[in-house]
Amino acid sequence: MKLRQYLQKGNEVRITDATGQMVLAAVDAVNDYQRTVACRARVSASFQTGFRSGTILKLETPTEHGMTEVTGRLQWVDDFLSYFSLQIIGQPRSYQRRRFFRVDNPPVEAFIGFQLAQNGQHKAIQPKVKNLSGNGIALQVDPNTPMQAGDRIQACLRLENDHFVQAEGEVVRTYPDETGEQAIAAIHLNGLSNRDTDVLVRFLLGIQAQRRRYQPQAA
DSSP states (O other), X not given: OOGGGTOOTTOEEEEEOTTOOEEEEEEEEEETTTTEEEEXXXXXXXXXXXXXXXXXXXXXXXXXXXXXXXXXXEEEEETTTTEEEEEEOSOOEEEOOOOSOEEESOSOEEEEEEEOTTTOOEEEEOOEXXXXXXXXXXXXXXXXXXXXTTOEEEEEEEOTTSOEEEEEEEEEEEEEOTTSSSEEEEEEEEOOOHHHHHHHHHHHHHHHHHHXXXXXXXX
């Protein structure tokens, strides 16, 4: 498989070593012939991760249906420019991050606080919930909202029955909605307590059952 089928200039990627040390980056160039990928770390200061030439790294990038993961060997790194290059040595593997069913347009209010990965600034918004599952949420946001892959969020979800669920999460990707006038931020939720997970899943099951009950039957 050609690298450009799943890695293109501008793609957000997460790069992790065997110890779990991680850096967020953007793809700057892809060379299918040499099977190399050049990336620029998303940091404003020097790129000091401790990665060394020859280190085996895992590269992950979000796709429409989940995540694609591939292994690479670090060729060289420029700490001053936060720039580095990897030789891809493995075959890509795709997987789904979602472990729960998803409900579109749920009757939920979301209060979101997030920290920009680029400069650490904090923002707060109250967006529309496009869809929701037991471990993920998609938010409809203004396209000018400075939210991007890698940003950490804190979420307070008010369910229809006045239950409140607290969670943390990470923005996986952002993309335009079907109208092109708004943006969608796809977020992987974590930090949910067992109780909150149970409350959320029961709530979503109830919404599903209610919608099936009132769905028009085919003649």
